[in-house]
Amino acid sequence: MGKMPKAIKYLIFKTKWGYFGLASTENGVLRTHLPGPDPEKVKSRLLKDLQAVRYERTLFKTLAEQITAYFDGTYVDFHKDIPIVLDGLSGFARGVLTACRDIRFGQTVSYADLAKMAGRGGAARAVGGVMANNPLPLIIPCHRVTYANGTIGGFSAAGGVKLKKRMLKLERQVLIESRHKNQSNAQVG
Numbered sequence: 001m002g003k004m005p006k007a008i009k010y011l012i013f014k015t016k017w018g019y020f021g022l023a024s025t026e027n028g029v030l031r032t033h034l035p036g037p038d039p040e041k042v043k044s045r046l047l048k049d050l051q052a053v054r055y056e057r058t059l060f061k062t063l064a065e066q067i068t069a070y071f072d073g074t075y076v077d078f079h080k081d082i083p084i085v086l087d088g089l090s091g092f093a094r095g096v097l098t099a100c101r102d103i104r105f106g107q108t109v110s111y112a113d114l115a116k117m118a119g120r121g122g123a124a125r126a127v128g129g130v131m132a133n134n135p136l137p138l139i140i141p142c143h144r145v146t147y148a149n150g151t152i153g154g155f156s157a158a159g160g161v162k163l164k165k166r167m168l169k170l171e172r173q174v175l176i177e178s179r180h181k182n183q184s185n186a187q188v189g
Contacts, residue, residue, distance in 0.1 A: 011059040015071040021046035028083030096130040103144040106171040110148040132156040143167045
């Protein structure tokens with residue numbers, strides 16, 4: 001008798017930028033879908049090729065609140081405390097995606113630098129392929145990976161390069177406002 005498929009739960013919720021999708025098993029987040037204007041399209045893309053799926057309104061409630069806050073322009077660290085599922089991916093891809101999680105809010109690294117972070121220096125092109133197939137955009141911040149010359153690079157998520165630029169701009173703005181606020185508070189105190 002074969003293994004029983006793990007129950008997959010999903011949630012589509014509204015953010016300031018559109019509808020965001022989360023899918024998970026009991027072990028962690030399996031997929032995300034960046035905001036789009038049509039919740040049915042987000043759902044269709046999020047659940048593509050998945051079986052035994054069930055809607056759950058309270059799925060990762062805190063994470064959904066953090067994602068909503070992120071798109072509202074709040075500093076949110078989606079670092080390593082969020083359980084993720086990378087089943088079915090090669091060891092190389094898992095290593096690259098795990099290393100990508102170390103890229104902090106508002107920072108960018110090149111594909112070559114990410115290859116080095118993953119212990120695979122010289123594999124920048126292969127890293128680009130992994131980023132193009134990232135199943136967890138935002139949680140694994142592939143939008144923070146750029147070309148070595150500083151140009152934006154590609155972005156295969158729905159919304160494309162325009163969305164990548166917008167996300168990076170949001171993060172830079174949040175950091176600038178945070179620094180400004182901290183400087184003002186330091187001057188007052």
